[in-house]
Amino acid sequence: MKVFFHIGRYTLFVKKVFGRPEKHTVFLKQIVREIDKLGIDSVGIVLIISFFMGAVVTLQTAYNIDMPIIPRYTIGFATRDSMLLEFSSTIVGLILAGKVGSNIASEIGTMRVSEQIDALEIMGINSASYLVLPKMVAFVLIIPFLVIISMGVGITGGYIAGSVTGEVPSADYIYGIQYSFQPFFVVYSLIKGMVFAFIISTASAYWGYHARGGALEVGSASTTAVVTSSILILLFNLILTQLLLA
Amino acid sequence: MIETVDVIKSFNDKLVLKGISTVFEKGRTNLIIGQSGSGKTVLLKSLVGLHDVTSGEIFYDGRSFNKMGRKDRKALRQEIGMLFQGSALFDSMTVEENVRFPLDMLTNQSLEEKTARVNECLDRVKLENANRKLPSEVSGGMQKRVAIARAIALNPQYLFCDEPNSGLDPRTSIVIDELIHEITHEFNMTTIVNTHDMNSVMGIGEKIMFIYEGEKHWEGTKDEIVHVQNEQLEDFIFASKLFQKVRENSK
Ligand SMILES: Nc1ncnc2c1ncn2[C@@H]1O[C@H](COP(=O)(O)OP(=O)(O)O)[C@@H](O)[C@H]1O
Ligand SMILES: [Mg+2]
Numbered sequence: 001m002k003v004f005f006h007i008g009r010y011t012l013f014v015k016k017v018f019g020r021p022e023k024h025t026v027f028l029k030q031i032v033r034e035i036d037k038l039g040i041d042s043v044g045i046v047l048i049i050s051f052f053m054g055a056v057v058t059l060q061t062a063y064n065i066d067m068p069i070i071p072r073y074t075i076g077f078a079t080r081d082s083m084l085l086e087f088s089s090t091i092v093g094l095i096l097a098g099k100v101g102s103n104i105a106s107e108i109g110t111m112r113v114s115e116q117i118d119a120l121e122i123m124g125i126n127s128a129s130y131l132v133l134p135k136m137v138a139f140v141l142i143i144p145f146l147v148i149i150s151m152g153v154g155i156t157g158g159y160i161a162g163s164v165t166g167e168v169p170s171a172d173y174i175y176g177i178q179y180s181f182q183p184f185f186v187v188y189s190l191i192k193g194m195v196f197a198f199i200i201s202t203a204s205a206y207w208g209y210h211a212r213g214g215a216l217e218v219g220s221a222s223t224t225a226v227v228t229s230s231i232l233i234l235l236f237n238l239i240l241t242q243l244l245l246a
Numbered sequence: 247m248i249e250t251v252d253v254i255k256s257f258n259d260k261l262v263l264k265g266i267s268t269v270f271e272k273g274r275t276n277l278i279i280g281q282s283g284s285g286k287t288v289l290l291k292s293l294v295g296l297h298d299v300t301s302g303e304i305f306y307d308g309r310s311f312n313k314m315g316r317k318d319r320k321a322l323r324q325e326i327g328m329l330f331q332g333s334a335l336f337d338s339m340t341v342e343e344n345v346r347f348p349l350d351m352l353t354n355q356s357l358e359e360k361t362a363r364v365n366e367c368l369d370r371v372k373l374e375n376a377n378r379k380l381p382s383e384v385s386g387g388m389q390k391r392v393a394i395a396r397a398i399a400l401n402p403q404y405l406f407c408d409e410p411n412s413g414l415d416p417r418t419s420i421v422i423d424e425l426i427h428e429i430t431h432e433f434n435m436t437t438i439v440n441t442h443d444m445n446s447v448m449g450i451g452e453k454i455m456f457i458y459e460g461e462k463h464w465e466g467t468k469d470e471i472v473h474v475q476n477e478q479l480e481d482f483i484f485a486s487k488l489f490q491k492v493r494e495n496s497k
Contacts, residue, residue, distance in 0.1 A: 022351050115334040118296050119396075123348050124323030 010206050017136065017202065019129035030134035031141075038100050038135060038201075039142030043149065049095055050088065050150040054157030057082045062167040075168050076176020079158035084185040088150035090237050093196035096146075097229035101204040104135055105225035108208030109218035117209070128209060136201040143197040144190045151189070188244050195236055200229045247272045248293065248404065248436055253302035255285075255292050262288045264460040265302070272307075273434045275427050275450045279441055280457040281482060286440040287331070289457070290406050293438070294326055295319060306404065324352060327397030329407040329426075333389040335381040335396070341368070342377040345395045352400065367395035371425060387418035394425060398433075405430065405437040411446060419443065423450045444486050447471065456482065 021027035061078045108131055111117050120127040155177055162168030204225035211221040248270040255263040262285045270276040278286050291297045293304055295311065304311040306322060314322065335344050345367055349360045368377070371391040381389055390410060397405060407426055411419035427450040430437040441447065447454060448468055455465040458478045466474070471483065472493060484490050 026350060110337075114332055114337075115330040116336055118291070119328070119330060119334040119336075121296060122294055122323060122326060122328045123352065124320040125351055 009210070010203070013128060013206050013209065014202055016126060016128040017132045017205070019126040019133075021129060021133060022125055027134060031138045034135050034138035035142050038103075038139045039146065042096060042099060042146060045095060045099060046092055046146050046150050047153055049091065050083070050153040051157035053087050053091065054079055054083060054154030055161035057087070057154075058158030058161050058173075059165065059167060062162065062165075072168060072172040073176035073179060075162065076158070076173035077179045078176075079173075080155055080177040080181075081185065083151050083154035083158075084189055087154060088147050089189040089192040089196065090233065092146060092150050093193065093200070093233045093237075094230055096143075096196075097200050097204075097233060098226050100139065101200045101225045101229045102222045104201060104204040105208040105211075105222040106218055108132070108205050109211035109221045110208075112209060112211045113214055113218060128205075132202065132205040132209070135205065136198060139197040139201045140194050143193045147189055147193040148186075151186070188240075191244065192237065192240050195240060196233050199232045199236065203229045203232060247307055248438070249305040250293070251303045251305075253289070253292060253304065254300045255288055255297060256300050262460050263292065263299075266457070266460075266462050267302075268455055268462060268465060270436055270438050271453055272436045273431065274452040275430050275437045275439055277439050277441060277447060277451040277454045278457060279447060279451075279454060279482070281442060284457050285460040286442075286457065287408055290408055290438065290440055294328060294406055295323075324400055325403045327400070327402035327405045329390070329393050329397050329405070329410055331408045331412055333381070333386075333393040335389055335392055337381050340378050340380055341373070341384065341392050344381065344392055345399055348396065348399045363399060364395075367399050368392075370398070370429070371395045386413050387415075387422065390414065390418075390422050391425070394422075394429070398429060401433070403433075403435055405435045407437070407439040409440050409442070411441070411443060416445065419445065420449060426450065442482075444483060444489055458482075 058075055058079045061075045065074060108117075111131070117127045117131070120130060158168075159170065159173050159177075162173050163170050204222075207221040207225040207228065208218070211217050249268075251267050253263055253266045254261070266289060278289060280286050288297060292299045293311075299312070306325075309318075309322070311319070311322070335341075336347065339347065342361075342364055345364045346360050349355055349363060353360075355363070364377075368374070371394050373388060373391045373395065376384055376388060376392070381392065384392070405426070410422050410426060414422060423446050426437060426439060429435065439446070439450070451468040451471075453465070454468060454471060456463050456476075456479050464471075464474060464476050464479050471479075472489070474480070474483075484493060
């Protein structure tokens with residue numbers, strides 16, 4: 001089965017990625033560059049989607065629980081927990097699978113088909129480690145910040161949407177977002193985010209690294225990378241939820 | 247000197263090299279010629295370990311490449327320079343950074359030492375005022391020069407060139423060919439060049455091997471090649487009108 005072939009080859013690939021970096025000074029420089037490229041460059045999209053998700057969740061909840069027996073602060077509470085539990089990790093992860101995943105796959109795929117990877121190997125450099133480890137480390141390090149930003153912006157988005165439409169009184173919303181707060185939800189989200197960052201960076205690099213042919217194949221490697229990362233994120237979301245919250 | 251003994255390479259079920267035995271001599275430009283798809287690139291990449299051979303042995307000046315452990319192979323890699331068909335320059339780095347890259351990664355030299363060596367190599371390939379440019383900002387011929395400069399940065403003993411003049415105009419092709427030839431003699435390297443260009447064969451071929459569908463069909467010198475009696479090789483050589491003329495005149 002093809003799936004088993006890919007799992008086997010991916011495992012070997014990840015083992016190669018964890019090879020010792022050739023030069024630590026070079027490695028550190030690469031990490032800084034990747035934090036900028038993968039992390040800082042993603043702040044914009046995270047801000048936008050988080051704001052709108054928070055706003056929409058708030059309004060949907062407001063319109064759905066239009067019954068006097070349910071207190072209005074439930075809306076703030078629902079927005080907060082939706083962001084904390086699911087949106088800021090999983091949805092942000094899926095969006096970044098598209099942005100970062102295709103970026104990594106096409107960059108590494110281009111290097112493969114233009115023989116730049118061979119050029120590294122011929123010098124005796126572990127190309128998988130040289131190219132992928134800095135991206136992986138940078139992305140896993142930076143994603144907690146993106147997740148936290150997403151939580152803050154999402155909750156703020158809900159507040160603004162609730163106030164502007166007049167659906168949720170601000171005092172109720174602010175009470176709601178503090179109500180029955182469980183710090184572990186944040187930890188849970190950060191763990192998920194870091195696992196997703198590992199999945200996105202290594203799975204996408206895997207497809208790029210094993211591309212053969214030309215520009216066309218790099219394009220399809222990039223598509224496959226996004227699809228695979230997304231499916232793996234959904235799968236691990238389920239697994240991690242069972243492990244951490246059950 | 248590099249020796250191959252019955253090198254066979256197949257990908258899954260596809261047999262590409264069907265038992266190549268030959269010797270590539272030191273201090274000479276050894277040519278591998280053959281049509282597109284005959285297995286030249288696969289042979290070159292098998293020699294340097296970018297492909298693992300299916301069977302057969304490769305010796306670098308008597309040292310068995312197959313039996314080398316990972317450490318020894320890595321050490322040997324630093325004696326190898328390779329010029330890839332599409333130059334394979336790192337496109338996010340400037341010309342200077344490309345040439346300095348092997349020095350950055352594999353030596354502990356100071357920046358001054360490295361810069362001096364980079365400029366020495368760029369001078370050697372006659373490339374001036376391009377240090378800060380990106381590969382995409384210079385011509386194909388210049389990219390080839392940068393790739394040669396990068397390949398010789400660590401003073402290799404073995405130089406591998408995969409179709410060094412593909413995509414270049416005839417004049418630039420000759421310049422690149424001669425550069426490879428000069429460097430080979432200057433540093434007494436074992437150089438192996440893949441080509442399907444008869445102009446290169448007559449220009450710089452000191453020892454020539456012709457492969458056809460993964461088999462060695464002929465080897466010899468450029469003086470012998472035009473008199474050879476081998477159907478496939480004659481097809482290959484005299485595909486060019488120019489060489490048909492040469493033969494008619496010599497009869
Ligand atoms: N990685 C690979 N997997 C499968 N087949 C390959 C691979 N690399 C090359 N081949 C096949 O080997 C044959 C020889 O290719 P190559 O050495 O590139 O020819 P050329 O003489 O033009 O350099 C071709 O038929 C090619 O399809
Ligand atoms: Mg070729």
